[in-house]
Amino acid sequence: MLLGIDVGGTHTDAVLVGAEGLLAWAKAKTNRTDLLSSIREVLGRIVPEAGAGRISRLNLSTTLSTNAIVEGLTEPVGVFVVSGPGIDPAAYSIGEHYRVIPGCTDHRGRITSHLDLAAAREHAGACRRAGVSVYACVGKFSPRNTDFEETLKELVHPQADFVTLGHEFSGQLGFGRRVHTAAFNAAVWRVFNRFADAVQRCAVSLGMSARVNILKADGGTMPLSMSRMFPVESILSGPAASVMGIMAVCDIQEDSVILDIGGTTTDIALFADGAPLTSPEGAVISGRPTLVRALKTRSIGIGGDSAISLVDGQVRVGPRRLGPAMCEGGQTPTLTDALNVLGAADLGDTAASRRGLNELAAKHNTDGPTLAQDAALAAVTSIRAAVIDLTRSVNDRPVYTIYELLEGKRVTPKRVYVMGGPARAMSGLLAEAFPEEVFVPESYAVANAIGAALSRPTLSAELFADTQRGRMLIPGLDVEESVNGSYKLEQAEADAARHLRGYLEHLRIPDPDALVETVEAQSFNMVEDDMLVGRSIRVKCQIRPGVLPGYRKAVGCRC
Amino acid sequence: MLKARNSLGVVFFPAFDWAISPTHPERQERLLYTQDQLREEGLFDVAGIREYKPDLARVPDVDLAHFTFPDVEHVVTNSHLVSAGGAMRAARLVMEREAERAFALVRPPGHHAMSVVHGTRGFCTINIEAVMVEYLRERYGVRRIAIVDTDCHHGDGTQDIYWHDPDVLFISMHQDGRTIYPGTGFPYELGGPTAMGATCNIPLLPGTGDQGFLHMLDHVVMPLLERFKPEIVINSAGQDNHFSDPITNMAFSAQGYAELTRRLGAQIAVLEGGYSIQGALPYVNLGICLAMAGVDTSNVREPDFDPERVKQEKRITEYTESLADQLLEYFTAPPALPKHGRVEGEWFVRDKEIHYDTDSIFERQLEKVRMCGECGGTVVIESRAGSDPVCLAVRIPVGACPECVKKGHEVFELGQRSRNYRRAMLVDRPGKSVKRVLI
Numbered sequence: 001m002l003l004g005i006d007v008g009g010t011h012t013d014a015v016l017v018g019a020e021g022l023l024a025w026a027k028a029k030t031n032r033t034d035l036l037s038s039i040r041e042v043l044g045r046i047v048p049e050a051g052a053g054r055i056s057r058l059n060l061s062t063t064l065s066t067n068a069i070v071e072g073l074t075e076p077v078g079v080f081v082v083s084g085p086g087i088d089p090a091a092y093s094i095g096e097h098y099r100v101i102p103g104c105t106d107h108r109g110r111i112t113s114h115l116d117l118a119a120a121r122e123h124a125g126a127c128r129r130a131g132v133s134v135y136a137c138v139g140k141f142s143p144r145n146t147d148f149e150e151t152l153k154e155l156v157h158p159q160a161d162f163v164t165l166g167h168e169f170s171g172q173l174g175f176g177r178r179v180h181t182a183a184f185n186a187a188v189w190r191v192f193n194r195f196a197d198a199v200q201r202c203a204v205s206l207g208m209s210a211r212v213n214i215l216k217a218d219g220g221t222m223p224l225s226m227s228r229m230f231p232v233e234s235i236l237s238g239p240a241a242s243v244m245g246i247m248a249v250c251d252i253q254e255d256s257v258i259l260d261i262g263g264t265t266t267d268i269a270l271f272a273d274g275a276p277l278t279s280p281e282g283a284v285i286s287g288r289p290t291l292v293r294a295l296k297t298r299s300i301g302i303g304g305d306s307a308i309s310l311v312d313g314q315v316r317v318g319p320r321r322l323g324p325a326m327c328e329g330g331q332t333p334t335l336t337d338a339l340n341v342l343g344a345a346d347l348g349d350t351a352a353s354r355r356g357l358n359e360l361a362a363k364h365n366t367d368g369p370t371l372a373q374d375a376a377l378a379a380v381t382s383i384r385a386a387v388i389d390l391t392r393s394v395n396d397r398p399v400y401t402i403y404e405l406l407e408g409k410r411v412t413p414k415r416v417y418v419m420g421g422p423a424r425a426m427s428g429l430l431a432e433a434f435p436e437e438v439f440v441p442e443s444y445a446v447a448n449a450i451g452a453a454l455s456r457p458t459l460s461a462e463l464f465a466d467t468q469r470g471r472m473l474i475p476g477l478d479v480e481e482s483v484n485g486s487y488k489l490e491q492a493e494a495d496a497a498r499h500l501r502g503y504l505e506h507l508r509i510p511d512p513d514a515l516v517e518t519v520e521a522q523s524f525n526m527v528e529d530d531m532l533v534g535r536s537i538r539v540k541c542q543i544r545p546g547v548l549p550g551y552r553k554a555v556g557c558r559c
Numbered sequence: 560m561l562k563a564r565n566s567l568g569v570v571f572f573p574a575f576d577w578a579i580s581p582t583h584p585e586r587q588e589r590l591l592y593t594q595d596q597l598r599e600e601g602l603f604d605v606a607g608i609r610e611y612k613p614d615l616a617r618v619p620d621v622d623l624a625h626f627t628f629p630d631v632e633h634v635v636t637n638s639h640l641v642s643a644g645g646a647m648r649a650a651r652l653v654m655e656r657e658a659e660r661a662f663a664l665v666r667p668p669g670h671h672a673m674s675v676v677h678g679t680r681g682f683c684t685i686n687i688e689a690v691m692v693e694y695l696r697e698r699y700g701v702r703r704i705a706i707v708d709t710d711c712h713h714g715d716g717t718q719d720i721y722w723h724d725p726d727v728l729f730i731s732m733h734q735d736g737r738t739i740y741p742g743t744g745f746p747y748e749l750g751g752p753t754a755m756g757a758t759c760n761i762p763l764l765p766g767t768g769d770q771g772f773l774h775m776l777d778h779v780v781m782p783l784l785e786r787f788k789p790e791i792v793i794n795s796a797g798q799d800n801h802f803s804d805p806i807t808n809m810a811f812s813a814q815g816y817a818e819l820t821r822r823l824g825a826q827i828a829v830l831e832g833g834y835s836i837q838g839a840l841p842y843v844n845l846g847i848c849l850a851m852a853g854v855d856t857s858n859v860r861e862p863d864f865d866p867e868r869v870k871q872e873k874r875i876t877e878y879t880e881s882l883a884d885q886l887l888e889y890f891t892a893p894p895a896l897p898k899h900g901r902v903e904g905e906w907f908v909r910d911k912e913i914h915y916d917t918d919s920i921f922e923r924q925l926e927k928v929r930m931c932g933e934c935g936g937t938v939v940i941e942s943r944a945g946s947d948p949v950c951l952a953v954r955i956p957v958g959a960c961p962e963c964v965k966k967g968h969e970v971f972e973l974g975q976r977s978r979n980y981r982r983a984m985l986v987d988r989p990g991k992s993v994k995r996v997l998i
């Protein structure tokens with residue numbers, strides 16, 4: 001049996017899934033200052049029911065890293081940045097111990113100016129004196145040549161509890177993102193590891209021997225052991241869990257839209273050909289872009305607790321959250337209250353909802369039911385506009401070949417799946433607003449936890465080979481090999497896939513069903529003085545996010 | 560996080576599946592390292608800088624800029640329509656206020672493609688700036704446009720297309736034509752009789768560096784722009800003036816390009832040449848993008864940059880300064896008639912020979928412009944490529960006077976009946992019609 005837990009901002013949901021379907025679920029209020037207590041609470045309700053020994057896997061989606069970063073509750077990091085010429089690296093400055101070390105690596109991974117070891121030593125000394133014990137070392141173009149980062153690690157290792165290197169995250173380019181990713185990773189390392197220890201102790205105390213995995217923002221999982229080294233990969237996994245939940249519950253084959261309507265926001269995700277779309281660049285957290293792989297989602301400030309207001313005769317919903325709704329004892333009428341008035345929902349004290357809307361309406365020469373109608377309409381109109389905008393931005397994303405420009409796939413959603421608290425109440429209104437078919441899956445209330453329970457490992461590898469320099473690297477997997485002049489694209493594709501599978505085995509999460517797909521494969525002839533001197537080869541392969549096929553049937557519903 | 564002072568849209572299209580031939584300078588690899596550099600630098604993470612994909616130009620868009628023989632489909636491939644569409648997208652971004660500035664970082668390039676197109680010359684088939692300029696006029700009603708061509712090679716194609724157009728100021732700064740392809744671009748090339756001084760050529764000595772370029776910009780280009788008062792300034796941003804370029808002899812640097820871009824302040828830039836694909840393009844393109852966006856560029860430079868190596872010789876500095884003074888005077892008070900050509904009744908006539916180096920085509924033209932004194936004048940071209948039959952091209956320009964409109968149609972009708980031509984094409988801008996006939 002599989003256990004899935006989603007620690008969200010307001011609720012912590014847990015489900016137990018067996019081959020025969022959804023066996024148990026639990027919901028608790030999230031204790032923001034002590035996430036573990038919320039986990040303990042839901043585990044305490046589910047585990048005894050199932051029998052600890054029968055749970056083979058625990059997948060956990062947690063906001064711990066996200067909260068720590070957003071709220072700044074992290075420890076100081078010594079950041080070593082080797083930039084060379086280009087955009088001023090002061091732009092990426094993070095924390096009190098950020099230092100640019102002279103040195104330069106170019107786009108082909110050639111060192112064009114040596115690393116200034118004296119400057120590095122000086123910064124290391126200053127960090128030590130300041131009591132800093134976690135470090136991030138990041139070089140521009142380090143996925144093309146890891147030397148500087150490795151050298152810096154050797155230098156700082158003796159005084160460090162933990163050192164994270166930029167190239168370990170991804171072969172993807174993006175120096176500023178690499179700086180942010182590595183710095184955040186080091187910053188949450190200790191708090192995350194303490195949490196991981198506590199989760200393991202808690203599981204043991206309940207008699208569980210289940211393997212523990214942590215959810216990532218791309219809808220996949222990583223083993224707890226790996227998350228201890230890459231805790232930043234656990235950020236923003238909540239929305240991904242919901243999307244994976246829908247994928248598990250509904251058999252999504254066509255291009256589709258997923259709407260997760262919560263208290264404060266509506267999160268929108270897209271499926272193309274049955275798989276969720278990932279953001280090509282990476283997640284943004286605390287206003288800083290990172291290399292953390294994430295599903296492509298868009299969040300708009302409309303949810304059940306969004307306040308209703310009138311500005312110049314125009315009815316607006318959100319983006320302010322002034323919840324809870326009046327039916328739950330709040331002071332300002334919200335979208336939930338409007339749904340109550342319209343009879344679409346029947347939540348809490350519906351008389352309070354009516355009173356709230358009537359009072360607001362009276363101030364603007366209208367009546368409660370009309371205002372409720374207008375508010376609901378404003379909400380679905382905004383949601384639909386955001387969906388159109390997201391779809392357009394996906395279809396307008398840049399491409400780099402004439403073939404793709406002329407023949408590239410366009411996403412054209414056929415269905416809309418709605419989940420989250422107000423999903424059922426909103427479904428009728430959404431069905432009127434969207435030309436696509438609108439579905440509300442039955443288990444929508446705990447789909448996020450189901451998604452957590454059934455998610456599988458994801459992994460990606462970016463291979464870069466330069467046959468003139470005789471080198472092949474897969475930075476994220478720590479692979480560096482020499483290649484000869486005859487090394488070709490086909491070999492590179494095979495190598496990338498082989499190393500990816502090898503890494504899964506190394507993590508002891510071999511997944512025979514895992515579909516390794518090549519998503520980019522390019523080989524460029526390199527010409528100098530009219531002569532062919534080598535090939536620049538770039539391959540990207542990945543294991544797509546997916547849900548365990550056996551269980552998918554068990555939790556499936558008609559949608 | 561960094562923030563752009565001017566919002567910038569970059570239409571980046573490296574055409575990774577297109578080459579003239581495998582080892583040609585215009586090959587798949589050309590913008591590969593530029594893409595690597597822009598991605599690694601995080602250009603598109605700068606707030607206010609966004610990446611866009613090209614529009615696709617259509618045949619009618621090309622027809623406004625070129626007479627193509629035998630027709631558009633025969634000389635143009637999808638790559639050219641995408642690249643021209645990239646320039647059009649840049650124009651659309653600016654005109655529809657999605658961005659204050661836009662850079663079409665696209666290939667294949669276009670500035671050697673002339674008014675009549677039989678094939679490819681100087682790596683160019685259709686003039687992507689010209690397609691964009693005509694789109695700006697046709698779609699957005701822009702009237703006065705300036706094009707500043709900073710490619711190392713003379714922008715002879717753009718010059719040819721706007722030779723008779725008093726509303727398009729074309730300024731080209733380039734390596735002296737006596738030392739490099741295409742061998743033109745001398746100061747006396749000032750435009751046709753109805754547009755004298757709307758074409759300005761600034762030849763530079765081989766070895767000219769940042770100092771010389773910026774001097775010419777400050778003392779010739781900027782005053783000319785000031786006088787002309789264009790509604791929009793376009794930069795044909797070739798990058799082959801770079802000290803490391805393999806096919807030219809100049810000493811311009813990434814810093815110099817960034818500074819030039821900042822001072823020029825063009826709303827739209829379009830990539831042209833530039834073949835030092837590893838040592839120059841990644842840094843020059845970064846410099847241009849940041850400068851257009853108003854972001855600091857002081858830390859942008861080539862890894863092997865050595866100020867001593869690219870320092871301009873004293874004799875070049877002296878030459879540049881004295882030439883600048885003479886040129887500005889000359890351009891602002893040009894002679895009444897062009898150096899080459901003759902008056903035949905109401906027409907001004909010149910003979911032209913055009914060599915298509917890339918496609919090995921030799922074209923002879925007889926070009927006539929009507930000197931009506933009221934508008935740019937209807938243009939009539941008889942063109943013969945190699946031993947192909949003669950083609951007739953008639954252009955009634957934007958804003959043509961009624962007499963020129965009438966004359967244009969007359970010449971086109973007569974031409975069809977004369978049996979002198981195999982193919983004829985009429986572009987009637989005021990009448991918004993394009994006609995092609997096979998006789």
Ligand SMILES: [Zn+2]
Nearest residue numbers: 710711712832
């Ligand atoms: Zn050129």
Ligand SMILES: [Zn+2]
Nearest residue numbers: 931934960963
């Ligand atoms: Zn006229």
